[in-house]
Amino acid sequence: MTDVERLRHSASHVLATAILKIWPEAQFAAGPPVENGFYYDVDLPHRISPDDFEKIEAEMKKEIKANHPFEKMEVSRDEALELGRKGRLAALSDRKEPSKFKVDIIENIPANEKISLYRNGDFIDLCAGPHVMRTGNIGAFKLTSVASAYYKGDEKNPQLQRVYGTAFKTRKELDDYFAMLEEAKKRDHRKLGRELEIFVLDDDVGPGLPMWLPRGAAIIDELEKLAKETEFAAGYQRVRTPHIARESLYKKSGHLPYYAESMFPPMTLRAEGGKKVDVEAQARSIEQSGQLLLESLQQLFPRLKEPDYLLEEFERDFWQQPKQSQVFLEKSAIATVFSKSKWAQLPQPDRYYLKAMNCPHHHKLFGAVPRSYRDLPLRLAEYGTCYRYEQSGELIGLMRVRSMQMNDAHLYMTPEQFEAEFNGVNEMYLNYFKLFGIDKYLMRFSTHDPAKLRQKFVDEPELWKKTEEMTRNVLNNSGINYVEVPNEAAFYGPKIDVQAWSVIGREFSIATNQVDFAQPRRFNLVYKDKDNTEKTPICIHRAPLGTHERFIGFLIEHYAGNFPLWLSPEQVRILTIGDDAKLVDYSISILNELRAHQVRAEIDKSTDQINGKIQRAEQMKVHTMLVIGKRDMEAEAVSVRVHGKGNLGAKPRTEAIAELLLSIKERRA
Numbered sequence: 011m012t013d014v015e016r017l018r019h020s021a022s023h024v025l026a027t028a029i030l031k032i033w034p035e036a037q038f039a040a041g042p043p044v045e046n047g048f049y050y051d052v053d054l055p056h057r058i059s060p061d062d063f064e065k066i067e068a069e070m071k072k073e074i075k076a077n078h079p080f081e082k083m084e085v086s087r088d089e090a091l092e093l094g095r096k097g098r099l100a101a102l103s104d105r106k107e108p109s110k111f112k113v114d115i116i117e118n119i120p121a122n123e124k125i126s127l128y129r130n131g132d133f134i135d136l137c138a139g140p141h142v143m144r145t146g147n148i149g150a151f152k153l154t155s156v157a158s159a160y161y162k163g164d165e166k167n168p169q170l171q172r173v174y175g176t177a178f179k180t181r182k183e184l185d186d187y188f189a190m191l192e193e194a195k196k197r198d199h200r201k202l203g204r205e206l207e208i209f210v211l212d213d214d215v216g217p218g219l220p221m222w223l224p225r226g227a228a229i230i231d232e233l234e235k236l237a238k239e240t241e242f243a244a245g246y247q248r249v250r251t252p253h254i255a256r257e258s259l260y261k262k263s264g265h266l267p268y269y270a271e272s273m274f275p276p277m278t279l280r281a282e283g284g285k286k287v288d289v290e291a292q293a294r295s296i297e298q299s300g301q302l303l304l305e306s307l308q309q310l311f312p313r314l315k316e317p318d319y320l321l322e323e324f325e326r327d328f329w330q331q332p333k334q335s336q337v338f339l340e341k342s343a344i345a346t347v348f349s350k351s352k353w354a355q356l357p358q359p360d361r362y363y364l365k366a367m368n369c370p371h372h373h374k375l376f377g378a379v380p381r382s383y384r385d386l387p388l389r390l391a392e393y394g395t396c397y398r399y400e401q402s403g404e405l406i407g408l409m410r411v412r413s414m415q416m417n418d419a420h421l422y423m424t425p426e427q428f429e430a431e432f433n434g435v436n437e438m439y440l441n442y443f444k445l446f447g448i449d450k451y452l453m454r455f456s457t458h459d460p461a462k463l464r465q466k467f468v469d470e471p472e473l474w475k476k477t478e479e480m481t482r483n484v485l486n487n488s489g490i491n492y493v494e495v496p497n498e499a500a501f502y503g504p505k506i507d508v509q510a511w512s513v514i515g516r517e518f519s520i521a522t523n524q525v526d527f528a529q530p531r532r533f534n535l536v537y538k539d540k541d542n543t544e545k546t547p548i549c550i551h552r553a554p555l556g557t558h559e560r561f562i563g564f565l566i567e568h569y570a571g572n573f574p575l576w577l578s579p580e581q582v583r584i585l586t587i588g589d590d591a592k593l594v595d596y597s598i599s600i601l602n603e604l605r606a607h608q609v610r611a612e613i614d615k616s617t618d619q620i621n622g623k624i625q626r627a628e629q630m631k632v633h634t635m636l637v638i639g640k641r642d643m644e645a646e647a648v649s650v651r652v653h654g655k656g657n658l659g660a661k662p663r664t665e666a667i668a669e670l671l672l673s674i675k676e677r678r679a
């Protein structure tokens with residue numbers, strides 16, 4: 011537990027204390043720290059609403075002011091149970107009703123285990139800790155919301171009230187946090203994405219399947235240009251692969267069954283004489299034949315209808331009734347006919363899956379050509395489109411989607427090349443962060459749990475150890491800011507997730523970087539080494555710019571829609587003062603010059619007053635406005651106005667255009 015998590019968890023004990031002061035009958039379940047705060051689940055006839063928060067917070071303040079120590083007590087399981095039955099756990103005193111959830115939790119703890127209780131003032135709770143030293147160490151807190159939640163997350167269990175709050179060491183940190191939330195609301199990519207005409211979600215297209223309007227597609231084009239240039243310079247080669255693949259590919263990769271939950275269900279089809287066949291209709295017909303057979307069997311052996319009738323009993327009945335068996339055999343001619351039927355003789359249909367990741371396709375490309383150590387490292391890159399089945403309740407704007415275009419690449423290398431390649435990938439990350447003004451980031455290095463080999467992680471204990479060590483060494487040597495998280499690796503190797511904070515301090519998980527020793531082996535990928543033996547390469551999966559969806563969602567909020575010139579969907583808008591024919595011609599000649607240089611420029615063709623035109627351009631956060639009046643035209647000049655900066659004055663036309671082109675070329679902030 012981090013320091014702030016410890017503080018927040020301690021605040022949940024204080025929250026329970028306060029609720030009990032007001033409603034002594036309250037029953038508590040679990041009260042852990044969560045991202046950005048804490049909660050406690052409470053069972054109470056009174057429905058807690060935000061109107062109650064002031065009253066609860068007042069009691070919490072008293073408890074903090076009293077500065078009670080958090081005292082730890084170790085008891086046996088029986089002692090803990092006895093206290094629970096007296097209602098004394100998560101309570102201020104003995105009560106008529108037992109502490110039902112706490113008793114349930116204790117009953118699920120093995121009999122010999124020591125149990126720890128924590129006390130602050132009169133409040134005693136079953137808890138493993140840790141906590142801050144005293145309630146007075148909880149600096150600043152606030153209750154934020156109340157929701158409902160099932161006990162242990164299971165809808166068969168009673169529904170509880172989940173009271174959320176947050177806490178920080180200082181008042182200032184708390185205030186900053188709420189100010190950030192306020193700002194984040196204004197910057198919400200769903201709101202700005204709609205207002206700035208960047209992307210749309212449409213029910214007919216389907217949930218989680220964003221479509222990009224021209225302004226969004228412009229951002230995508232710039233990001234792809236950036237990635238292609240950067241990757242080209244770093245020695246990557248581009249490839250292209252289809253959006254679907256046969257089931258056998260994913261069985262080979264292990265995504266089936268390990269990853270099946272996150273994939274769309276398969277498309278089943280069968281080609282017959284070069285034509286697509288309706289497999290659904292065939293399946294129905296096969297089902298009907300099967301049904302017919304079953305019905306005749308049930309007439310012979312009525313007990314077949316009993317749900318508990320066992321197969322062994324059926325076999326016994328079958329052999330004990332030779333006469334009926336005779337009939338059965340006749341009847342089972344149906345089965346023979348069926349088995350010889352057109353349906354049964356057809357080849358097994360193919361199953362195709364929408365690709366949830368690009369790796370298996372890329373592995374096939376590695377394997378398509380004989381490789382020697384001289385070809386390595388081989389770096390295959392593709393902005394591949396993937397489809398993942400996220401639960402509909404988990405879809406959020408561009409952050410959690412079902413279709414995504416990924417800044418993907420797979421690097422194949424010898425073990426000796428691993429360090430240099432991994433460093434190269436990290437360097438690329440850091441250069442991108444600098445370009446986008448991402449000052450705060452953290453790499454989460456997820457490793458495997460040896461206890462979960464085979465179920466959750468491929469069963470290669472030695473390779474896990476080796477690659478995790480190599481990765482750890484590179485991270486340590488490069489001085490990159492990282493934390494290690496056990497048990498969260500991908501199933502085929504250790505993984506690094508990159509978390510980045512936007513300028514206002516909102517956290518995003520935007521990119522991943524994975525080391526893979528298992529898939530190259532599953533795909534029998536080999537290269538011929540110096541000594542002429544065949545060896546398996548190591549593979550790095552990396553996506554520094556993540557997916558377009560998530561990265562652009564991040565950028566919208568990071569820049570609050572005020573994109574730098576090079577990324578701006580509409581880089582330049584030309585606004586004329588009046589609609590004099592000569593003025594219009596002059597504007598069009600500027601527009602054509604800009605477009606000839608690939609600048610995304612437009613002219614406001616309306617007959618509005620200049621102030622109206624400026625206001626509209628500012629609203630759409632157009633980066634640069636070139637305002638042109640008669641005097642500008644006569645001097646071969648333009649008046650430059652930049653969104654957020656205002657009027658920068660008149661400049662010669664050639665100079666203004668040259669500056670724009672340079673800023674775009676250098677991708678200036």
Ligand SMILES: [Zn+2]
Binds near residue numbers: 128137140
């Ligand atoms: Zn605790």
Ligand SMILES: [Zn+2]
Binds near residue numbers: 552
């Ligand atoms: Zn991959």
